[in-house]
Every structure is written in structure tokens, then in C-alpha cells.
Amino acid sequence: MTMTRKLRDDRGLDRGVPFIFTVDGVAVTAYPGETIAAALIAQGHAGARRTARRGEPRGYYCGMGICWECVMIVDGLINTRTCRTEARPDMRIETQHGIGDQP
Amino acid sequence: MIAADLAIVGAGPAGLAAAGEAAALGLSVVVVDDNPRAGGQYFRQPPRQFRRDGSASLDREAARAAPLLAALDHPAVTYLPDAVVWDMPAPLALAVAAGQRSQRVEARAVLVAAGAHDRPVPFPGWTRPGVVSAGGAQNLLKGNRMIAGLRIVVAGNGPLLFVVAASLARAGAEVVALVEAAPLNARLWRAWPGLLAAPKLLRQAIDYRWTLLRAGTPIRAAMTVTAVQGEERVSAATIAPIAADGTIDHGRAETIACDTVVTGFGLMPSVELLRLLGCALTYDRVRGGWLPQRGSGFETSVAGVFAAGDGAAIGGVEIAMLEGRLVAHEVAAKLGRSGGDPARSAALRRRLGRFDRFRRAIEAIFAPPRDYLGLLTDDTVVCRCEDVTAGELRARRDDGLTSMIQLKSTTRTGMGRCQGRNCMATLAAMVAADTGSRIADLVYPRTRPPARPVPIGDLLHENIPPPDLPADPHLPRAPAA
Amino acid sequence: MISLPADTDMLVIGAGIAGLCTALYLARAGRAVAVIDRGEPWGDASGANAGTLSLQVKRPEVLHVTRRAIELWQGFKQDFGIDVGFGRPGGLRVATNECELDMLRRSQREQRALGIDTEWLEGEALRAAAPWLGPGIRAATACDWDAFSSPLQAGQAILAGARRDGVAVIGNAEVTAIEAAGTGYRVVTAAGSIACRTAVIAAGAWSGQVAAMLGVRLPVSADVNMLSVTEPAPPLLDRVVTHIGGILSLKQYPNGTCMIGGGWQGRGDLASGRKDVDYVNLLHNLRVATSVVPALASVRLVRSWSGFEGVAADALPLFGALPGRPGVFVNACARGGYSQGPALGLAMAELITTGRAALAMERFDPRRFVP
Numbered sequence: 001m002t003m004t005r006k007l008r009d010d011r012g013l014d015r016g017v018p019f020i021f022t023v024d025g026v027a028v029t030a031y032p033g034e035t036i037a038a039a040l041i042a043q044g045h046a047g048a049r050r051t052a053r054r055g056e057p058r059g060y061y062c063g064m065g066i067c068w069e070c071v072m073i074v075d076g077l078i079n080t081r082t083c084r085t086e087a088r089p090d091m092r093i094e095t096q097h098g099i100g101d102q103p
Numbered sequence: 104m105i106a107a108d109l110a111i112v113g114a115g116p117a118g119l120a121a122a123g124e125a126a127a128l129g130l131s132v133v134v135v136d137d138n139p140r141a142g143g144q145y146f147r148q149p150p151r152q153f154r155r156d157g158s159a160s161l162d163r164e165a166a167r168a169a170p171l172l173a174a175l176d177h178p179a180v181t182y183l184p185d186a187v188v189w190d191m192p193a194p195l196a197l198a199v200a201a202g203q204r205s206q207r208v209e210a211r212a213v214l215v216a217a218g219a220h221d222r223p224v225p226f227p228g229w230t231r232p233g234v235v236s237a238g239g240a241q242n243l244l245k246g247n248r249m250i251a252g253l254r255i256v257v258a259g260n261g262p263l264l265f266v267v268a269a270s271l272a273r274a275g276a277e278v279v280a281l282v283e284a285a286p287l288n289a290r291l292w293r294a295w296p297g298l299l300a301a302p303k304l305l306r307q308a309i310d311y312r313w314t315l316l317r318a319g320t321p322i323r324a325a326m327t328v329t330a331v332q333g334e335e336r337v338s339a340a341t342i343a344p345i346a347a348d349g350t351i352d353h354g355r356a357e358t359i360a361c362d363t364v365v366t367g368f369g370l371m372p373s374v375e376l377l378r379l380l381g382c383a384l385t386y387d388r389v390r391g392g393w394l395p396q397r398g399s400g401f402e403t404s405v406a407g408v409f410a411a412g413d414g415a416a417i418g419g420v421e422i423a424m425l426e427g428r429l430v431a432h433e434v435a436a437k438l439g440r441s442g443g444d445p446a447r448s449a450a451l452r453r454r455l456g457r458f459d460r461f462r463r464a465i466e467a468i469f470a471p472p473r474d475y476l477g478l479l480t481d482d483t484v485v486c487r488c489e490d491v492t493a494g495e496l497r498a499r500r501d502d503g504l505t506s507m508i509q510l511k512s513t514t515r516t517g518m519g520r521c522q523g524r525n526c527m528a529t530l531a532a533m534v535a536a537d538t539g540s541r542i543a544d545l546v547y548p549r550t551r552p553p554a555r556p557v558p559i560g561d562l563l564h565e566n567i568p569p570p571d572l573p574a575d576p577h578l579p580r581a582p583a584a
Numbered sequence: 585m586i587s588l589p590a591d592t593d594m595l596v597i598g599a600g601i602a603g604l605c606t607a608l609y610l611a612r613a614g615r616a617v618a619v620i621d622r623g624e625p626w627g628d629a630s631g632a633n634a635g636t637l638s639l640q641v642k643r644p645e646v647l648h649v650t651r652r653a654i655e656l657w658q659g660f661k662q663d664f665g666i667d668v669g670f671g672r673p674g675g676l677r678v679a680t681n682e683c684e685l686d687m688l689r690r691s692q693r694e695q696r697a698l699g700i701d702t703e704w705l706e707g708e709a710l711r712a713a714a715p716w717l718g719p720g721i722r723a724a725t726a727c728d729w730d731a732f733s734s735p736l737q738a739g740q741a742i743l744a745g746a747r748r749d750g751v752a753v754i755g756n757a758e759v760t761a762i763e764a765a766g767t768g769y770r771v772v773t774a775a776g777s778i779a780c781r782t783a784v785i786a787a788g789a790w791s792g793q794v795a796a797m798l799g800v801r802l803p804v805s806a807d808v809n810m811l812s813v814t815e816p817a818p819p820l821l822d823r824v825v826t827h828i829g830g831i832l833s834l835k836q837y838p839n840g841t842c843m844i845g846g847g848w849q850g851r852g853d854l855a856s857g858r859k860d861v862d863y864v865n866l867l868h869n870l871r872v873a874t875s876v877v878p879a880l881a882s883v884r885l886v887r888s889w890s891g892f893e894g895v896a897a898d899a900l901p902l903f904g905a906l907p908g909r910p911g912v913f914v915n916a917c918a919r920g921g922y923s924q925g926p927a928l929g930l931a932m933a934e935l936i937t938t939g940r941a942a943l944a945m946e947r948f949d950p951r952r953f954v955p
Contacts, residue, residue, distance in 0.1 A: 006253065006275075007249055007250050007251075007252070007253070008248060008249055008250075009159075009161075009244070009248045009249065009250060009274035009275055010248070011158065011159040011161075011274070012155055012156045012157065012158035012159035012162055013149075013153055013154070013155055013156075013159065013248055014153070014154040014155075015152075015153055015154075015248075016152055016153070016154070031152075031153075032150065032152040033149070033150020033151060033152035033153060034150065034247050034249075035246070035247060037243075038243060038246075038247035038249045041243065041249060041251065041252075042249055046232030046233040046252075046335075046336040046337070046363075047232040047335060047336065048232070051490050052490070052816065052839070052840075053489070053490035054490055056230065056490070057231070057232050057335050057336070058230055058232065058487070059232030059233070059336075060232070060235060060239060060243075061234070061235055061236055061239055062220065062221065062236050062238055062239045062242075063235070063236070063238060063239035063240070063241070063242030063243055063246070064144060064220065064238060064239070064242060065137070065138075066220060066521060066524050066555075067236075067487065067521050067524070067525055068488065068519070068520040068521055068556075069230075069487060078818065079815065079884070083239075083242070084138075084139070086150075098816075099816045099817065099818055099839075099840040100818060101818045101819070190863055192863035192864075198863065502744070503586065506624065508624065509624060512631065512736045512739075512740075513736065513740045515736075518813075518886070518887065519815075519886070520815050520884070520886055522886065522887070549889070551860070551861050551887065551888045551889055551890075552861055552863070552866065552888055553885050553886070553887075553888070556815055556884040556885065556886050557884055557885055558881065558882055558883065558884050558885075559814070559870050559873070559874055559880050559881055559882075559883055559884070559885050560874065560881030560882060562867055562870055562871075562885070563870070563871055563874060563881065565867065567864050567867055567868070568864065570831075570865070570868045572829070572831065573830075576829060576830020576831070576847065577643045577830070577899055577919070578899050
């Protein structure tokens with residue numbers, strides 16, 4: 001996707017070799033060291049979860065781990081803050097709906 | 104359990120400066136930070152995996168952090184990253200949650216340099232994906248070298264907006280407008296002399312302005328974002344004039360197509376740990392809201408507990424580093440360590456004085472409207488975590504509930520994971536307006552542990568004395584009156 | 585701001601569960617009632633408990649009160665149109681060692697003798713019934729009466745319900761003096777004076793202080809109970825969990841949050857009004873909780889708080905007429921008063937309006953403390 005490079009500021013920078021992980025089954029490109037949230041934003045995915053009460057979309061907001069809006073299910077682990085979690089090859093990320101009903 | 108002369112909460116500019124200075128003065132130091140990498144927000148570092156040639160402006164800024172970060176390598180400094188201070192069981196003891204590494208830190212003095220977070224200002228659509236806080240946009244830029252969107256409206260109030268907008272523009276973003284609530288030109292006329300006190304910062308400010316001019320970003324002053332449109336993400340933003348008393352002229356609203364709105368309405372010191380400790384606080388809107396009362400030596404009302412940087416009062420990175428260094432000197436003196444050069448302290452204080460003059464000029468220029476309550480519609484979400492709208496809060500108020508504590512306990516506002524960081528400021532403003540009180544006079548819900556949400560499993564590792572259990576649980580547990 | 589009326593027929597002192605339920609049932613019986621509180625209604629014990637409505641953890645003396653109370657809790661919606669966030673998933677009371685097993689067996693026998701049947705679960709049967717229990721749980725008794733309500737939701741709902749039924753509830757009206765006046769009393773408060781024919785002291789931990797204003801000494805102390813609550817988590821437990829040692833009370837609400845309690849003491853006292861969490865006791869509480877439900881270890885704690893709970897010297901309810909003061913009654917300090925609240929309130933309304941309560945309440949007569 002053309003978007004993949006546009007949002008990345010590559011001045012004076014070599015990000016290395018990109019890899020793929022999936023979000024709700026869709027492939028997303030990331031570079032080593034980037035957070036899941038950053039890679040999603042680069043690809044135009046602004047949403048991370050849907051609220052328990054009204055099913056409204058929420059996504060990355062504070063970027064410092066205190067707002068909890070960016071949580072997604074990462075390799076089966078619910079309530080994972082994507083702004084603080086590094087993307088890794090073959091990670092399976094899913095939109096978290098409400099509580100994220102998984103034991 | 105770790106013991107040290109000085110325990111520092113936060114590895115941002117203030118904490119790092121204090122650590123380096125304290126180590127140089129011969130103190131043993133523990134630095135606890137909740138991020139995986141040090142630097143706080145201002146010196147947030149890009150991934151180690153990125154290979155940088157140092158040419159980018161962001162990299163030149165990052166280079167300033169190198170000597171500060173080096174403090175963490177000093178043999179007298181113990182650095183605990185990815186570690187959350189969730190309680191302070193005694194004024195000089197930190198309860199640190201860090202997975203298997205959870206433990207207690209005890210010190211002879213504590214510096215809380217916990218930094219600040221964005222002041223939340225709700226308006227219709229502010230929860231939509233694509234609305235990002237100013238701090239969030241900066242963290243994306245500094246931490247991932249990523250711009251937040253393709254067509255960005257930067258809106259709110261305060262000098263940080265210019266920093267963020269200019270940084271985004273330099274990084275290649277299309278910043279379609281900077282919407283600032285303060286009537287800048289009128290204010291600049293009156294306050295400009297103070298800006299001369301810190302020539303370096305003034306040059307930076309001019310640089311930001313020049314960057315935006317070259318980028319073709321219009322500065323819309325005395326205006327505010329009033330709504331964001333879009334279903335799954337932002338598609339447009341509405342802006343309108345705002346007066347000093349907070350009234351909005353919806354009749355002169357304009358809509359701007361965009362995919363991202365970066366909102367920044369100023370920073371608020373993160374005072375949760377200070378509240379937990381029972382430090383006396385004062386309300387000073389100009390410096391960010393609730394601040395710890397501090398003496399000239401930056402000590403709070405709790406003996407041995409110091410506060411510095413944006414976590415004590417919003418002042419920016421230069422002031423933060425100077426205060427951090429001065430606290431190190433104060434602590435060394437308090438602990439009876441000589442070796443602190445009084446001339447150095449004096450020099451630091453003089454520099455602090457100059458930056459304070461600059462700061463006051465900036466504050467005068469960017470003084471915010473009285474409040475932003477005019478932005479709230481009944482449908483506007485106030486508590487993001489629990490999805491509570493302004494309408495629901497107003498209904499409870501109409502039922503006769505007038506205190507923050509009542510409104511919190513009956514609507515769940517402030518009971519979510521963010522522990523009120525995104526909503527208590529708004530709740531306070533609403534209650535103050537409804538009851539004709541000042542925010543400074545409001546009774547806030549008490550802050551109790553955990554200061555941040557922590558996995559219960561992190562709290563199983565500390566060595567604690569065996570429980571004092573009553574022989575018969577059916578009998579009174581406390582001594583009879 | 586609701587202002588204090590000049591007079592009322594019945595005055596209830598204390599707007600926690602005991603006071604509000606008393607008022608609710610008095611209003612239902614057609615009486616004019618006002619309720620006053622030293623602070624905000626529902627400000628202490630009623631808001632600072634785990635919301636557990638457990639029958640099987642109660643001492644034998646109050647089992648009959650608790651059973652009636654759970655029926656009334658369940659019926660709030662139907663009887664009063666009040667939604668207290670009630671759920672009755674049943675409860676498990678666990679034992680983890682030989683000593684606790686003995687206590688549990690003894691308790692089960694005692695309860696059977698009083699007509700309350702619980703099911704003994706051990707080994708395979710226990711694992712099948714509650715696979716989420718930790719490996720250290722040796723046995724548990726299951727009681728299908730055990731239930732929960734949401735303390736904050738219940739408080740708001742009961743308060744609104746009482747007001748809807750014409751009860752005046754006035755907060756921030758701390759009682760400073762009570763004087764005999766004509767055929768009744770004049771109660772002086774921080775918000776003015778109010779005259780009444782009948783008064784009910786339902787002031788929880790402050791009931792001793794209020795009774796003293798009438799020259800009656802009741803031995804009341806204040807426990808400082810701690811609670812904590814987690815972030816919303818997926819379903820981890822499907823019943824209320826309690827512990828034979830009295831050290832755990834645990835439940836999960838429909839919104840996913842888990843409430844952890846058990847009577848662990850925080851720090852504070854009535855005189856200073858301080859009610860802080862005690863760091864070490866909080867850790868002990870959490871450790872018990874995770875040993876009983878290991879899945880809690882990966883759930884984040886979000887809030888903790890404390891509240892005062894009044895306790896009489898023998899930890900049994902104070903219920904009945906105040907000795908030597910005609911027209912004054914006491915309904916306070918029932919350990920586990922949150923569970924028993926509706927039944928205590930109903931019994932007090934019956935006692936006042938008809939001269940006797942349907943439940944046997946003589947054991948709790950305050951006379952037992954007045955020589």
C-alpha cells in the first residue's frame with residue numbers, strides 16, 4: 001500500500017527489513033522495533049477496540065500507556081496496550097470487543 | 104528490597120538530571136520508570152533497531168539526551184525500567200510492581216519526577232479513532248518516527264501545539280490548520296519582553312513558527328475545535344471562535360476535511376503519588392492544575408519527599424532538568440554530604456530564574472479560556488473508560504447529586520482503568536460550574552493504591568510479615584471503644 | 585440542596601443500609617419519615633463492603649435474619665421498583681487445611697440443625713463444579729442462597745426509591761445533641777434542629793456516640809474494612825466465594841470487574857476520620873484471593889478503599905428499643921449488616937408500627953449492654 005511509507009518519517013533513518021503480522025486476519029507491515037499501534041497507524045488502521053457499553057470504536061490516543069484506549073488482543077492476550085508493545089513477525093492481533101471474553 | 108540515599112520516580116528530564124547530579128555528589132540512587140526505555144516523554148527514544156545517521160532534527164534533539172541517559176550507567180545508580188510505583192507504604196518507601204522483579208525500595212529521600220499528561224477536554228467525537236492527544240502525536244513521532252495521519256488538524260491551547268505542529272510538518276505531514284484558543288496576536292503585544300529572557304528558546308519558537316509558515320499551515324487563533332465527524336475514524340473537524348469566558352460562536356463554525364485531529368489543551372502534572380502520600384496541593388491553573396506545595400528547596404509538605412519537573416508544575420524541559428539538579432543538591436545537603444559546590448547551585452538557580460521569566464511570558468500569551476464546558480453536548484463522552492456521557496452526569500446533577508464523590512460513585516466516572524486521568528478534570532470543571540464553586544475548593548475522591556493499574560500477580564512476590572489474623576473472624580477486629 | 589424539615593413523625597439517624605431500609609419500610613407502612621446522616625448518604629460501611637450477600641458465612645445467631653434479607657434483596661425490583669444489581673449465583677465457602685476442614689464440617693452441621701442445607705464438595709466433585717478454584721482448596725460448601733448486589737448501585741437505587749416514596753433524606757446533618765421535648769425528641773444537627781416522635785439510631789460505627797447523647801452507653805467499636813476491585817475481566821468465577829477462615833470475600837460482577845474483600849483491616853479511626861488502606865493487609869488479601877482463584881494473578885487491580893463498620897462488643901446486631909428512652913430505637917452494627925440490611929429494616933419498621941417484629945430478634949436487644 002502506498003500509505004505504508006507515507007506516514008513513516010524516514011529522514012536520516014534506515015528501518016531495516018520489514019515483516020508481516022496480522023490484524024483480524026489482514027496483513028500489516030511493520031519494521032523491527034515499531035510498536036503495534038504505530039504499524040497500524042501507518043497502514044491507516046486507527047481503531048483498536050470497541051467499547052463494552054455501546055460498541056463504539058476507540059484507538060490510539062495518549063501514546064504513553066495511561067489511557068488504555070489502544071488495547072487489543074495480542075496473541076490471545078487481552079487488554080494489551082498496543083502503544084507499548086513491539087510488533088513481531090507473525091503476531092496475531094485482534095480487535096478487542098468490550099471485555100474481550102476469553103478466560 | 105533495595106535501599107538507597109535517593110529514590111527517583113521517573114526517568115524523564117527531571118529524574119535523569121537529578122540522578123546524574125546526585126551520583127556525582129556521591130549519593131546512591133535508584134531510578135524507577137514505567138517505560139521500557141528511559142527519557143520520559145520529551146526524550147522518548149526511537150527503537151534501537153533503527154539505524155540513524157544523526158542528520159534528522161529529531162536526532163539532533165535526541166543527542167541532547169545522551170549525557171542525561173548516561174547517568175543510568177553510573178555505578179551508584181540502580182535503574183529499574185518497566186517498573187510501576189503502585190503505592191508508597193511509607194513516605195520514603197516505594198512499592199514497585201515489575202513482574203517477577205517486584206520489590207520495595209527504601210530511601211532517605213524521594214524525588215517524585217513523574218511528569219505530566221495531557222489535559223483531557225471532551226467535545227463531540229473526541230473518542231473517535233484518529234483523534235490523538237498532543238503527547239500521543241509526539242510519542243508516535245519520537246518513539247516510532249511516524250506521523251499520526253495524512254491530513255492533520257492540530258487543535259487546542261498552549262505552546263505544545265506549535266511544537267507538535269512544526270514537528271509534524273518537518274516530518275512530512277500535511278498540517279492543514281493549527282487551531283489555538285488564545286488570541287495570540289493581542290497577547291504577544293503585551294508579553295513579548297519576557298521571551299527575551301531565554302534567547303535559545305525564543306529562537307526555537309521562531310523556528311517553529313517559520314516552519315509552519317513555510318508549510319502553509321494557517322494559524323487560526325481564538326478558535327477551538329468543537330466537533331469531529333466520522334463513523335469509524337475522523338473524516339472532518341469543525342472549528343469555531345471561542346471567547347475568554349468559554350462561549351463559542353457556533354454561528355461562525357467552519358468544517359475542515361481531515362483524517363486526524365491532534366488535540367492538546369495543555370499538560371497537567373501527574374500528582375497521583377503525591378496525593379497518595381497526602382502531600383499538600385494547591386490549584387494553579389496556569390501551571391497545569393493541582394500542584395504539590397513546595398518550599399524553595401523543592402521539598403513537598405511531606406518531609407523527605409521532593410517533586411521536580413512537569414510532575415510538580417508545568418514548565419518545560421529546561422526547567423525540569425534544572426530543578427532535578429537542584430533537588431540533588433538539596434538532598435545531598437539534607438543528608439549531610441559535602442561536596443556540593445554552592446557556586447554551582449547558585450548558577451543553576453540563576454538559569455532557572457531566566458527560564459522562569461520565559462515561562463511566565465509563554466503562560467501569559469497562551470492563557471486558556473475559563474473552561475471548555477461550552478463544548479459539551481449531552482452525547483459527549485466524559486468518562487472514556489466507562490463510556491459515561493455529559494448527559495448522564497447532568498441527569499444525576501438534576502437528581503441532586505452535587506459532589507465529585509457522589510457523581511463518581513453513581514455513574515462510574517473515574518472508576519475505569521485510566522483511574523480518572525481522562526475525566527476527573529472535566530468532572531471537576533462541571534461540578535465547579537454547577538455549584539458556583541472554584542475547583543480549588545472542591546473535595547476530590549481520595550487517591551488510594553494502586554497508583555497505576557497493576558497485575559495482581561506482580562504483588563505476590565514481596566516478603567511481608569505473616570498476617571495478624573483474629574482467632575475468631577466473628578469477633579470485632581479492632582480494639583473495643 | 586434539601587433542607588432539614590422542622591419536624592417529622594419518625595426520624596432515622598444514619599442513611600446507610602440499615603437506616604434507609606428502615607425508612608423504606610416505615611414509609612410503606614404509611615409513616616412520615618426523615619433520614620439524616622453526618623455525611624453523604626451511604627457514605628461508609630454500606631459503600632465499603634464487597635457486596636457479598638452470603639448466608640453460609642454468617643454466625644448461627646443471624647442466619648434467620650440473613651435468609652429473610654436475601655429474599656428481600658431479591659425482591660427489591662418487584663416490591664419497590666429498585667434495581668440493586670442483584671445476582672444469586674450461589675456461593676462456595678472454601679477450606680484449605682485440616683483445621684479449616686474441621687471448622688467447615690462443624691459449621692455445616694450447625695447450619696443443618698437450623699434448617700440451612702449446604703452441599704459438601706471435595707475432590708473430583710469440587711473440580712467439576714469449580715475448575716477455576718486453586719489447587720490448594722481441599723473442600724467447599726456450596727450454598728444456593730449466596731448472592732451479591734452492587735453496593736454503589738444499590739445505594740443509589742435505594743436512596744432514590746426512598747425519596748420517591750416520600751422519605752426526606754438529608755446529608756451533612758451530623759447530630760450534636762438530642763433532647764427530650766414534649767412527647768418526643770428534638771435532635772440538634774449541623775444543618776439545624778428537627779423534632780420527632782420516634783427516633784431510630786442507625787448510625788453504624790457512630791451509634792455509640794449518638795446513644796451517649798441520650799446518656800446510654802453502648803460498646804461500639806469501628807472496624808476499618810478494606811476492599812479492592814479489578815479491571816473488567818472475562819468470566820473467571822461463576823459464584824460468590826467466601827472462606828471458612830473469614831478472610832476472603834470474592835465475586836465477579838456482570839461488567840467483568842472482580843471485587844475482593846474479606847474484612848482485612850485498613851488504617852484509621854473514627855476520631856480522626858482517617859480511613860486508609862493498609863499496604864501489608866492489602867497484599868495479604870490479594871494473596872488469599874489468588875490462591876483461591878489463580879486466574880486473578882493476570883488481572884489488574886484498579887482501585888482500593890476502606891470504610892468504617894460499626895461492631896458491638898459481642899459482634900451481634902444492636903436491635904431494639906433503647907433502654908430508658910421511650911420512642912428511641914437502635915438498628916445498628918450488625919456484622920455483615922449489608923447482607924442483613926433489608927430484613928433488619930423491615931423488622932425495625934414492624935417493631936415500631938406493631939410492637940413486634942416477625943423475626944425473632946430478642947437476642948439482639950441493646951439491654952444486654954445496659955446493667
